Amino acid sequence: MQHSFPxxxxxxxxxSRAGDRLDRYLAEQLxxxxxxxxxxxxxxxxxxxxxxxLAAVSLRRILREADEISVLLPPPSTRLAPETGRLExxxxxxxxxxxxxxxxxxxxxxxxxxxxxLAHRLVAHFPSLAAPEGFRPGIVHRLxxxxxxxxxxxxxxxxxxDLAALFAGRKVDKEYLALxxxxxxxxxxxxxxxxxxxxxxxxxxxxxxxxRGGKPARSIWRMVYADPEGRFALLAVRILTGRTHQIRVHxxxxxxxxxxxxxxxxxxxxxxxxxxxxxxxxxxxxxxHPCTGRRMRFACPxxxxxxxxxxNLGSRTLRVVVTGSPGCGKSAxxxxxxxxxxxxxxxxxxxxxxxxxxxxGWQILRSRYGDRFVPGGKGxxxxxxxxxxxxxxxxxxxxxxxxxxxxxxxxxxxxxxxQEAQGALLALAEVPLxxxxxxxxxxxxxxxxxxxxxxxLLNVHPHRPLLLGVSCPFALRRERILRTRGWSExxxxxxxxxxxxxxxxxxxxxxxxxxxxxxxxxxxxxxxLTIRLLDLRESRARLLxxxxxxxxxSVSAATPCPSSRVHHGSCAAPFP
Numbered sequence: 001m002q003h004s005f006p007x008x009x010x011x012x013x014x015x016s017r018a019g020d021r022l023d024r025y026l027a028e029q030l031x032x033x034x035x036x037x038x039x040x041x042x043x044x045x046x047x048x049x050x051x052x053x054l055a056a057v058s059l060r061r062i063l064r065e066a067d068e069i070s071v072l073l074p075p076p077s078t079r080l081a082p083e084t085g086r087l088e089x090x091x092x093x094x095x096x097x098x099x100x101x102x103x104x105x106x107x108x109x110x111x112x113x114x115x116x117x118l119a120h121r122l123v124a125h126f127p128s129l130a131a132p133e134g135f136r137p138g139i140v141h142r143l144x145x146x147x148x149x150x151x152x153x154x155x156x157x158x159x160x161x162d163l164a165a166l167f168a169g170r171k172v173d174k175e176y177l178a179l180x181x182x183x184x185x186x187x188x189x190x191x192x193x194x195x196x197x198x199x200x201x202x203x204x205x206x207x208x209x210x211x212r213g214g215k216p217a218r219s220i221w222r223m224v225y226a227d228p229e230g231r232f233a234l235l236a237v238r239i240l241t242g243r244t245h246q247i248r249v250h251x252x253x254x255x256x257x258x259x260x261x262x263x264x265x266x267x268x269x270x271x272x273x274x275x276x277x278x279x280x281x282x283x284x285x286x287x288x289h290p291c292t293g294r295r296m297r298f299a300c301p302x303x304x305x306x307x308x309x310x311x312n313l314g315s316r317t318l319r320v321v322v323t324g325s326p327g328c329g330k331s332a333x334x335x336x337x338x339x340x341x342x343x344x345x346x347x348x349x350x351x352x353x354x355x356x357x358x359x360x361g362w363q364i365l366r367s368r369y370g371d372r373f374v375p376g377g378k379g380x381x382x383x384x385x386x387x388x389x390x391x392x393x394x395x396x397x398x399x400x401x402x403x404x405x406x407x408x409x410x411x412x413x414x415x416x417x418x419q420e421a422q423g424a425l426l427a428l429a430e431v432p433l434x435x436x437x438x439x440x441x442x443x444x445x446x447x448x449x450x451x452x453x454x455x456x457l458l459n460v461h462p463h464r465p466l467l468l469g470v471s472c473p474f475a476l477r478r479e480r481i482l483r484t485r486g487w488s489e490x491x492x493x494x495x496x497x498x499x500x501x502x503x504x505x506x507x508x509x510x511x512x513x514x515x516x517x518x519x520x521x522x523x524x525x526x527x528x529l530t531i532r533l534l535d536l537r538e539s540r541a542r543l544l545x546x547x548x549x550x551x552x553x554s555v556s557a558a559t560p561c562p563s564s565r566v567h568h569g570s571c572a573a574p575f576p
Contacts, residue, residue: 013067022051022061026071031202040071048072080137082124083115090298095159095291096152097126097138100300103148103277108136118151126155140164141172141242146260149176149282150300154290162290167242173286176237176247177224177302177552179279179310180256181265183233188222191250195243204263205245207253217243219250224551229462232259232313234548247280259309274312276305283552302552310548314541317420318458318533319465320428323435325502326495327477327485329515329522330470334430336526345415345429347408354407355381364403391494405437412439416465426533434467435508436499451532454510455539459547466536468529469509471502472516 011029013020023044027037040049047055050070051063063069091098101107101118108119122137123130129137138153140163152172154160166172195217196208208214218240225234233256237247248264251257257265260275286297324330331346338344354361357380365381366374373386390397412429419427431439458464472480474496481487487495499505506512513529515522 009071009073011069013063013065013069015065018063018065020063021059022049022056022063022069023059025063026069029202030071043071043073080109080119080123080130081115082127082130083120084124085116085121087118087121087125090150090300091296092155093291095155096163096289097155098285098298099151099153101143101148101151101282103146103303103305106145107142107151108139122153126153128155141167143282144245144248144278144280146277147176147280147282148303148306150174150285150298151282152285152287159290166287166290170240171287173284174239174242174282175284176239177281177283177306178221178235178237178247178251179259179306180233180235180251181231181259182256183226183230184223184235184254184256186223188220189254191219191221191254193217193250193253195246195249205243205249207249215241215243217241217246217250219247221251221254225548227313227462228460234551248278275309279306279309281306281552299553302549306552307545307549311541311545314459314544315537316462317416317424318426318537318540319416320426320468320533321434321439321465322428322430322468322470323432323505323509324470324472325474325477325499325505326432326492327481328470328472328502329480330430330432332519332522333470333513333515333526333529334428336523337428337530340526340530342426342428342530343415343419343424345412345427347412347429347431347433350408350411351404352383354404355383360407361404364407365400368399368403391491397498401433401437405433405439409437409439425537426530429465433499435505451536451539452543455536455543458536458540459544466511466533467509469506469512470515471506471512472514474502476516 009030011025013025017025023037023041026040026044026049030040041059043049044056044059048071049056050072051061052068053070088100088102089097090100099118106117108117109115119137119139122139126138138155138160139151140154140160141152143149143151152163154163163172193207194210194214195205196212196214198204198206199208210216219237220240221235221237223233224236227233235251235256237251239246245264248258248261252261252264259265259279261278265278281302282300283302284297284299286295288294289296322330322334331348334344334346351361353359355365356362357374357378362374362381365386366377371377373382373389374380375382386400390400408431412431415429416427431437454466458466478492481492500508513525515525
C-alpha cells in the first residue's frame with residue numbers, strides 16, 4: 001500500500017517503554033508537534049500510524065520492545081494568509097522594520113498553531129512579504145510567545161539574507177531585562193552552558209554536553225535592581241548566542257528562574273502565581289544597518305504588564321506599630337482601627353496569654369523564680385505581685401523584660417507573616433515598649449518626613465514597620481489613668497520611668513497622632529488615618545514600579561532614531 005504523506009515521524013520502542021499503549025506513547029513523543037491525544041487517535045483511526053509497516057487497528061495496542069512506529073501526516077499548507085492585527089512599529093525604512101512584540105503573540109506558525117501569529121499580521125501589513133510559500137516572512141530571529149520587546153523584520157529578500165548573516169556572525173547585540181526569583185549573590189557573571197533538547201521532556205530545553213548534541217550557548221548578566229527583601233531581582237542579560245529558551249534555561253541554571261516561567265521555574269511561588277507571564281523583555285538591540293551600514297540602536301521601555309506586576313510585588317501588607325506613653329489612648333486608637341477592619345496585635349494581650357498556666361511565660365518565670373509569682377505552682381502568673389517586684393527592683397524588671405520580650409517579638413513576627421500570607425492591606429500592632437525594648441532594629445528615618453520619603457524608606461527597608469506614636473500631655477494622661485485604671489501616683493511615676501520621655505518617644509516615630517481631644521475625635525482621626533495609611537501603601541508600591549521603570553529607561557539621553565518613520569519607543573546610545 002502506497003502512502004502519499006511527505007511528513008513522517010519514526011520511532012523505535014526501547015525496553016523502558018515496552019508495555020505502553022500506542023496512543024499514550026505517541027502523545028508523549030509528538031508533544032512538541034502540538035498534536036493532542038485526540039488528534040493522534042484520529043490519525044490511528046485513519047490508518048496514518050504504522051507499527052512494523054502495518055496500519056495499527058487499535059488505539060490500545062500494547063507496544064513491544066523494538067517495535068518500529070511511523071506516523072504519516074498530511075502535507076501542510078505552504079501559503080500564509082494575511083490577517084489584520086496591531087503592529088507596533090518603532091522604525092521602518094525600505095529595508096528594515098523594528099517592532100515591539102507584545103507578550104502572548106506567537107511569532108510564526110508551528111506545532112499546533114496555524115493562525116493568529118505575528119507572521120500573519122506581517123503579510124497583511126507589508127504586502128511585499130506575502131511570498132508564494134513560507135511561514136516566516138522577513139523573520140530571521142524570534143522571541144518566545146510570552147516574551148515582549150524588540151524584533152527585527154527584513155522587508156526584502158536581500159535584507160533577510162544580510163540580516164541572517166549578521167546574526168550568524170554574532171554582529172547583532174541584544175539585551176533583555178529579566179525579573180527573576182530571588183537575588184543572585186554577585187553583581188553579575190557569565191553563563192557558559194551548551195543547550196539541547198531535554199532528554200525526557202520534549203517541549204523543554206536543557207543544559208546538554210556538546211559531545212551529546214548540545215550547542216554552545218553563552219549569556220552575560222548583570223544586576224540592575226535587587227529587592228531588599230530578597231524576593232526578586234531585575235537583571236540585564238546579553239546573549240552571545242541565540243539558542244531556543246536560552247535565557248530561561250540559563251537563569252534557571254543560575255538558580256534564579258524567571259518569575260512567571262511555568263516551564264522552567266519552580267511551582268508554588270506566591271509571587272510567580274501572580275505573574276501574568278514569564279517576566280522577560282527584549283529591551284535593546286544594536287546592529288549595522290544591513291543596507292546602509294549605519295550603526296542603529298534601539299531601546300524599548302518595559303511594557304505595562306511588566307510594571308503592573310512589579311507594582312503588585314510592592315503592594316504587600318503595610319506593617320504599622322502603635323506606641324506611646326501610659327494613658328495616651330493607643331489602645332483606644334487600636335480598637336477604633338480594628339473596628340474599621342484592620343487586623344491588630346496587642347503586646348499586652350500577648351503577655352497576658354503568656355502568663356496563663358503552663359504557657360511559655362509562665363514556665364520561664366516559674367523556672368527562674370520558683371513559686372514567687374506563681375503561688376503553689378497553680379493558676380496563672382500573679383501579675384500584681386510581679387508588677388510590684390518590677391517597680392521595686394530595676395534588676396528584676398530588666399531580667400523579666402529580657403526573658404519575655406523575645407517571646408513577644410516572636411509572636412509579633414508570626415502575626416506579620418500571617419497577615420502577609422492572607423494578603424492584608426494593613427496590619428497593626430500595639431506595642432507600648434517597642435522603642436525601649438529595641439524591637440526597632442533599623443533606626444533609619446526619612447528626612448524630611450513626608451509620605452513620599454517614608455514610602456521610599458519602607459521600600460529600602462521592607463521589614464521595617466511604620467511607627468505611629470500617640471501623643472497626649474502628661475496632665476491629661478494622668479487624669480485618664482486615675483479615672484480608668486485606678487493607679488496610685490507611685491505606680492504612675494514608676495510606669496513613666498520605665499519608658500522614654502514622651503518627647504523622645506514621639507521623635508522616634510514616623511507619624512504622630514495628637515490625642516488630646518475627645519473619644520469621638522479619636523474615632524474620626526482613626527478613619528482619616530486609615531485612608532492615609534492605604535495611600536502610603538499605594539505610594540510605596542508605585543515608587544517601586546517607578547524605580548523599575550526608571551532602570552528600564554536608563555539609557556543615555558535619547559537621540560533621534562536614524563529612520564524615516566518612528567511610531568513608538570526610543571533609540572538611544574550607547575549600546576552595548
